[in-house]
Amino acid sequence: MTTQTNRMQHGAYNHAYLDEQTKRMIRRAILKAVAIPGYQVPFGSREMPVPYGWGTGGIQVTASIIGQDDVYKCIDQGADDTTNAVSIRRFFARVADVATTERTAEATIIQTRHRIPEAPLKEGQIMVYQVPQPEPLRGLEPRETETRAMHAYEEYGLQYLSLYESVAAFGRIAGGAGYPVLVDERYLMSPSPIPKFDNPKLHQSEALHLFGAGREKRIYAVPPHTDVRSLDFEDYPFDVQSWDEVCALCGCPDSYKDEVILDDEGTRMFVCSDSSHCSDRRDAGHAGPMAGHELDQGSADAANLEDAE
Amino acid sequence: MIGSLALEGVSPGFANPVADSQRVFRRVLDAMSRPGRLIDLDSGIAAASPHLTAASALALTLLDFETPVFVALDADGEAFANWLRFHCGCPITAEPKAAAYALVLADLLPALDQFYAGDPKYPDRATTLIVVCAALEGGAAVRLEGPGIAETRRIAPAGLPEDFWNQVRADRSAFQLGVDIILTAGDQIIALPRSTRIVPEN
Amino acid sequence: MAYVSVKGGERAISNAHQWLDEMRRGDASVPELTVEQIRHQMSLAVDRVMMEGSCYDPELAALAIKQARGDVTEAIFLVRAYRTTLQRFGATEPIKTPEMAVQRRVSAAFKDIPGGQILGPTFDYTHRLLNFDLCDAGPAGVAVKATEPVVEKMPTIASVFAHESLLEQTAAESDDAPEPYDLTREPMAFPAGRDQRLQALARGDEGFLLSLAYASQRGWGSTHPLCGEIRMGDVTVEFTPEELGFPIEIGEIVVTECQMISNFEGSADKPPQFTFGYGLTFGHNERKAMSMAIVDRALRHKEVGENGVHAVQDEEFVLYHSDNVEASGFVQHLKLPHYVDFQAQLQFVRRLCKEWREAREAATPDAGEFAEAAE
Numbered sequence: 001m002t003t004q005t006n007r008m009q010h011g012a013y014n015h016a017y018l019d020e021q022t023k024r025m026i027r028r029a030i031l032k033a034v035a036i037p038g039y040q041v042p043f044g045s046r047e048m049p050v051p052y053g054w055g056t057g058g059i060q061v062t063a064s065i066i067g068q069d070d071v072y073k074c075i076d077q078g079a080d081d082t083t084n085a086v087s088i089r090r091f092f093a094r095v096a097d098v099a100t101t102e103r104t105a106e107a108t109i110i111q112t113r114h115r116i117p118e119a120p121l122k123e124g125q126i127m128v129y130q131v132p133q134p135e136p137l138r139g140l141e142p143r144e145t146e147t148r149a150m151h152a153y154e155e156y157g158l159q160y161l162s163l164y165e166s167v168a169a170f171g172r173i174a175g176g177a178g179y180p181v182l183v184d185e186r187y188l189m190s191p192s193p194i195p196k197f198d199n200p201k202l203h204q205s206e207a208l209h210l211f212g213a214g215r216e217k218r219i220y221a222v223p224p225h226t227d228v229r230s231l232d233f234e235d236y237p238f239d240v241q242s243w244d245e246v247c248a249l250c251g252c253p254d255s256y257k258d259e260v261i262l263d264d265e266g267t268r269m270f271v272c273s274d275s276s277h278c279s280d281r282r283d284a285g286h287a288g289p290m291a292g293h294e295l296d297q298g299s300a301d302a303a304n305l306e307d308a309e
Numbered sequence: 310m311i312g313s314l315a316l317e318g319v320s321p322g323f324a325n326p327v328a329d330s331q332r333v334f335r336r337v338l339d340a341m342s343r344p345g346r347l348i349d350l351d352s353g354i355a356a357a358s359p360h361l362t363a364a365s366a367l368a369l370t371l372l373d374f375e376t377p378v379f380v381a382l383d384a385d386g387e388a389f390a391n392w393l394r395f396h397c398g399c400p401i402t403a404e405p406k407a408a409a410y411a412l413v414l415a416d417l418l419p420a421l422d423q424f425y426a427g428d429p430k431y432p433d434r435a436t437t438l439i440v441v442c443a444a445l446e447g448g449a450a451v452r453l454e455g456p457g458i459a460e461t462r463r464i465a466p467a468g469l470p471e472d473f474w475n476q477v478r479a480d481r482s483a484f485q486l487g488v489d490i491i492l493t494a495g496d497q498i499i500a501l502p503r504s505t506r507i508v509p510e511n
Numbered sequence: 512m513a514y515v516s517v518k519g520g521e522r523a524i525s526n527a528h529q530w531l532d533e534m535r536r537g538d539a540s541v542p543e544l545t546v547e548q549i550r551h552q553m554s555l556a557v558d559r560v561m562m563e564g565s566c567y568d569p570e571l572a573a574l575a576i577k578q579a580r581g582d583v584t585e586a587i588f589l590v591r592a593y594r595t596t597l598q599r600f601g602a603t604e605p606i607k608t609p610e611m612a613v614q615r616r617v618s619a620a621f622k623d624i625p626g627g628q629i630l631g632p633t634f635d636y637t638h639r640l641l642n643f644d645l646c647d648a649g650p651a652g653v654a655v656k657a658t659e660p661v662v663e664k665m666p667t668i669a670s671v672f673a674h675e676s677l678l679e680q681t682a683a684e685s686d687d688a689p690e691p692y693d694l695t696r697e698p699m700a701f702p703a704g705r706d707q708r709l710q711a712l713a714r715g716d717e718g719f720l721l722s723l724a725y726a727s728q729r730g731w732g733s734t735h736p737l738c739g740e741i742r743m744g745d746v747t748v749e750f751t752p753e754e755l756g757f758p759i760e761i762g763e764i765v766v767t768e769c770q771m772i773s774n775f776e777g778s779a780d781k782p783p784q785f786t787f788g789y790g791l792t793f794g795h796n797e798r799k800a801m802s803m804a805i806v807d808r809a810l811r812h813k814e815v816g817e818n819g820v821h822a823v824q825d826e827e828f829v830l831y832h833s834d835n836v837e838a839s840g841f842v843q844h845l846k847l848p849h850y851v852d853f854q855a856q857l858q859f860v861r862r863l864c865k866e867w868r869e870a871r872e873a874a875t876p877d878a879g880e881f882a883e884a885a886e
Binding site: 148 | 327328331332334335337341342343371372375409431432433437455456457458489503
């Protein structure tokens with residue numbers, strides 16, 4: 001088994017895992033994505049050591065941009081301590097030897113699945129989104145050849161028709177996450193499955209937003225200071241989710257909330273989905289109605305709890 | 310075929326290719342994301358001709374066997390093409406329309422419509438044009454707006470052909486088609502992606 | 512404790528990995544499988560992992576099967592993720608299957624063909640009775656040696672037909688043909704060239720292609736295929752290094768090749784003739800090679816002027832959904848937390864529900880109460 005032993009010993013993965021030619025190919029795609037905001041650039045997505053659907057696009061984008069000076073944050077559902085976020089953060093700490101953080105303000109690259117942090121983003125920060133389905137029209141038209149033509153000729157009637165049908169059926173525009181946007185009044189774009197609550201954060205953002213879809217092999221971007229408009233009608237304007245409850249732990253009234261089921265009787269609590277936002281607020285002395293609850297302990301304790309089970 | 314190249318006088322590339330190309334790429338990305346902003350590449354390379362420093366760093370960062378390149382430089386052209394082949398392994402094309410990237414001296418710039426502006430379904434296939442200018446400040450001023458620019462931004466690169474900005478205006482009118490432009494001088498760049506529009510002064 | 516169980520820490524992950532490792536090993540009192548044993552005694556699983564993993568390396572494939580606890584799709588994924596990190600030197604010369612050192616070769620089109628029918632090591636004609644002798648270390652099988660050597664060059668079914676022009680002739684690739692499409696470096700594009708399609712099918716999931724081929728045989732696709740030829744054996748792989756300029760042998764691989772014949776009624780430009788579909792796999796896998804050939808032929812419907820109304824004839828449908836590493840990842844990613852999206856849906860449905868009740872109450876004052884009571 002000498003060949004095998006040799007293979008095992010080499011440990012010769014490049015910095016940030018991808019080889020330099022792959023990085024160049026992805027970097028070229030990213031530049032084109034930035035130059036044509038909202039347009040999905042096809043790229044030669046590589047097979048990654050995590051499954052498709054688990055962040056392969058985001059990981060390839062991050063691997064192509066990350067360097068020694070970066071501070072990397074990775075969230076899933078808004079939280080730094082969700083299993084897949086922990087796993088991806090650990091991957092980059094290992095293969096890119098990069099500093100990591102859970103604090104939004106300290107990060108230069110924030111990789112995310114399904115959320116944009118609550119804290120306003122700054123110049124110098126790059127958001128990297130993991131995208132399961134980059135094509136906003138895919139649910140309406142399964143054929144790539146058709147949807148590509150719709151984007152080419154700006155034929156978005158089908159999308160508006162679908163919104164109109166939803167108004168007719170429900171009295172409002174349906175859709176809570178992955179709500180389609182128009183970028184710089186040209187390309188229809190899926191903001192990835194972020195809740196529509198987060199859509200306004202893309203509009204005229206200070207940060208650069210890069211979207212990577214590994215399985216579907218597409219990269220797209222929203223540059224800073226770019227108009228991003230959530231589709232709507234004059235008489236049915238776009239609106240975002242809100243909660244009657246404040247965060248049970250930090251008392252935040254206007255963050256996106258996770259609903260936590262506490263028992264079989266329907267008892268529940270609402271807590272900030274953005275764990276960094278919540279802990280920053282608690283550190284600053286804010287307290288919610290259930291402050292001191294065992295969820296109020298931080299991720300290390302949460303892990304210990306699970307280990308003890 | 311490396312053997313057929315005249316290797317004498319081929320200047321070195323990046324001292325640390327992995328870290329250097331990452332750093333330069335991030336600055337190019339910054340430039341593309343904030344069109345019109347003057348960005349120092351800090352490339353750390355010693356190009357054979359100092360005015361080609363940024364252009365060389367961009368080549369090392371972005372080009373390889375997958376990117377046909379059109380080169381139009383004056384006396385440096387031949388040596389530079391050799392340097393490109395050696396460091397990047399990219400095919401050199403004499404046909405602007407076939408070029409994924411073009412490296413051109415401002416004085417020798419062909420009309421922009423000579424380059425590939427992309428396909429309506431695949432606008433990303435358009436040429437990226439790297440223009441070597443005399444300087445990135447001190448020329449005639451133009452005002453820019455578009456994605457990446459908060460209000461408007463004013464730039465004044467020097468040494469571009471007289472009707473350059475009219476050509477850019479015409480190119481921009483065909484968006485999503487268009488060429489993406491990176492102006493360079495010394496080790497600095499200004500990016501003008503096709504999403505950037507030229508607006509009248511005041 | 513729902514909240515805690517989704518939010519796991521690093522220790523939870525590493526503990527899960529350790530548990531997985533223990534499960535893989537199983538009962539420690541039973542001798543551990545070696546990679547060599549898997550390679551030599553589960554060789555058809557190894558062949559499949561090499562093919563769908565797009566990497567001809569029996570040792571690696573055997574290791575992947577061991578690590579994946581025999582889960583072939585997981586093993587394919589492991590091989591793919593390793594393959595993607597390998598340096599690429601270029602494309603080899605096309606392999607020459609007419610020059611194959613044949614171990615098995617059958618044609619269903621003719622009783623006898625030049626070179627002969629060679630049954631070879633096949634499950635065909637075995638009675639599928641469990642062999643309880645294998646419960647213990649079974650007797651070593653010994654192959655019967657042929658009395659005469661197999662002919663060196665065995666013409667393919669295509670060349671048998673060649674002088675009669677009854678089988679479509681494909682133009683031979685010229686020497687300076689561009690490198691074939693490579694899906695591992697470029698995204699899928701449509702309309703797909705045949706090189707792109709065949710690569711996708713070769714990497715495609717055996718089960719998916721088998722079901723598509725079966726459906727097309729049952730009428731969900733207008734092919735009426737006949738197995739022109741299947742051959743399996745060793746072929747030489749040659750590579751032309753840029754600095755040498757001539758091909759050198761870099762190894763031998765076992766492949767299975769299948770040519771499926773379908774008839775074609777002819778058109779204004781083309782006489783009535785037979786058309787074919789092509790299948791090729793690493794190692795010995797006739798089920799996959801035949802399925803691939805049938806699906807390839809079904810996807811050629813436009814070339815021969817057939818109506819493409821069935822799923823198997825739709826290249827976007829077939830090519831986008833044949834990759835089991837993509838499919839498995841995306842189906843299983845639903846295990847990842849989706850509570851941000853679900854919260855958005857909950858809000859929406861709760862609101863609709865509330866409005867629905869209010870509307871019912873307003874219409875018939877008793878109805879609302881009734882609905883509440885019924886819940």
